[in-house]
Amino acid sequence: MAPVDVPVALLGYGTVGAAVNRFLHENAGDIERATGHRLRVVKALVRDLKKERDFPAAPGILTTDFAEIADNPKLSLVAEVMGGLDPTHKYILRLLESGKPVVTANKQLLAQRGAELFATAQEAGVQLRFEASVCAAIPVIKVLRESLVVTNVHRILGIVNGTTNYILTQMELGASYEEALAEAKHYGYAEIDPTEDVSGADAAAKMAILATVAFGSRVTLADVQFEGVEHINSAHVAAARQMDMVIRLIGQAALVDGRYDVRVSPALVDRAHPLASVEGPFNAVMLQGDAIREITLEGPGAGGIETASAVIADMVSIIGTTGAGFLHNDACWRTLDRLPAGELRSPFYMQISVDDRPGVLARVAECLASHSVSVARLVQTQVEGGATLHVVSHEATYGAIEGALEEIRGLPESREISAAFPVISQRGISELGWT
């Protein structure tokens, strides 16, 4: 069956806009098979047609004329990724009024002027979605609005600004505030003018949006008291360390006796608390409620592709819930084969009991080497009349490990293989080197 054609437009074609277009291009096949729909960017509003772009749009896509989008009746939806309050505000109102669903990543616009936008969408009977406005790819808006809408979430604790979290993490490693900020700029975690991030205004806007959705009552940026990290110095960080705590810029939203309190400030976080382990540009949001106790969502809180992923998730939610949505039933849209059991790769831990005789270690090592299992760590401990070898291998296939252990089992000195477990050590993200 031919996929349903979904022509979309973008307001803005910067880092996020280009990433949306790239993602839709590069994953078109998978998206079609998963959803039955073909999303394609047909117009993108820019200020300068000639600027160099990450993922250049095809000829005819870029335009400087908003009317080419506003007056195009064929567009299924529009994603706003240009930022700013004006003229963005007016553009979104116009699109909603003309019956076009809108996806926006614009936290300041929502936190300052959300009421009018939603009232307009409501009146026009079209969707306005905003997952990308808070914590990029972390789907906290969908979770709050759809999974927890009837759960009384009465407290939110969040690290919702990656720039300041990166700065604070670097300060823990010994950098001064100025050095950490310079590094954040160098790696692209901070803007050239970092004021919105370091002042707490960015986090405050996100907390206003989260509180609005969690509490079901409008909270605007003006309702949030905020303080940033500009005055945090190495002495603060050292004092925190002395008490086995770390400093984090924490957003807090609480319902207290039927009234709300939303604020952002530096806070001391106990090292055993989950928010203490959120490092670098990562974000985390903890949602507390009676029925759910505490649910934590953690992930990358910024970045072009991460934000684009949230924008596209909202597009999919709109087309998946409008008319004959596809989000309702069987999740299967392809048939994959199972990987033969021995082919998966992992580092391994092996606990091997042996007689303590000369040469036994060499023979065990030979068995491992003959199956291309390379040793990362080896500890030998004495036990009654023998020895136990604790071996941690580098990544190897399950099959290679089994083969090596089989051979070890056959050694005359071998007593027992008392454990062979995979080892989970590196986070999937560590290879991306953000620390």
Place this chain on the structure above:
Amino acid sequence: MAPVDVPVALLGYGTVGAAVNRFLHENAGDIERATGHRLRVVKALVRDLKKERDFPAAPGILTTDFAEIADNPKLSLVAEVMGGLDPTHKYILRLLESGKPVVTANKQLLAQRGAELFATAQEAGVQLRFEASVCAAIPVIKVLRESLVVTNVHRILGIVNGTTNYILTQMELGASYEEALAEAKHYGYAEIDPTEDVSGADAAAKMAILATVAFGSRVTLADVQFEGVEHINSAHVAAARQMDMVIRLIGQAALVDGRYDVRVSPALVDRAHPLASVEGPFNAVMLQGDAIREITLEGPGAGGIETASAVIADMVSIIGTTGAGFLHNDACWRTLDRLPAGELRSPFYMQISVDDRPGVLARVAECLASHSVSVARLVQTQVEGGATLHVVSHEATYGAIEGALEEIRGLPESREISAAFPVISQRGISELGWT
């Protein structure tokens, strides 16, 4: 406007069923205002009408006759919380065939016979939702299906069984396997027959469901290789500790060169890895993909009210996406007042520089006491010509802290208040005492 009436039926009225009914009763007002709908349990299928129940149903609700549910054309949807494969399977098929949306918490049924159920739902054009089947209140199914459906999630790492995680956590604290299992039974984390949990079969079924949704291809229980914790002993735990690791029962699902591998086994987890800090009966699922890097969801993985919360979330998703759904626009359904800024409570850290003169500590302590700020920890360090006081208070209002600091600032010995931050130490759940 009168709320839309949504009569629902339950298959089963055990711990989860009773919790669903209790939740819908106790939160009826909030649910109506948030959704415009009034969900009420009108029938619940049980085996024994006379059994004592947590939250007794009103007269006429309980029935032993499935036909009273199957043949009732007024029901908007049915939630299956009875468990088991038969006759549950046949009941759900019958309901779907007759056009009733179904919510199920039944992981084994889905992992073993999901294909037929979804094909039937598809054909009948009704929704079959199953959030509660994996990790209770943690909304990982919705996130995978709706937020990440077009993201290529290629690896899942999860702690998806709370019973075994509780056992392993207790073993780290010094318990033997047998002691830890007995304790898990005592606190209700383990069934009287714990085989399904400790063998890894429960985790395997959940991983089959997660892999199916993440990879978009059917994975059944028979496709999952699993090993439980029955053979984990104190020597394993000690060996892990020596290497600064912990043992966890880890579910892994991976896409490798277009083929899948799903398995459950004990694994060694580096203490710095996020899964190492998942303790007691908590669950966590890490989703790795190119565009999202790594998103982690953590929360309580079992429990009556937690599972009920997921069942109700699915009910809300069904009524919110069918016909004129309400999940599209403005999240505001009430108007709350802001809490006066000084009234929020928190423990605080204060860094106070003073002249190092006799009696200064007493005067600072008096200022705190006069505002009812009680001191939890106090450290005094010497600095050039003076001292710095590091004070951590017990919970106090922001107003009281400000008042006390104002007074301290007025002391003749006072030099500078160089920090006053809230302290985040206790998890919201800690008061529930699950450790």
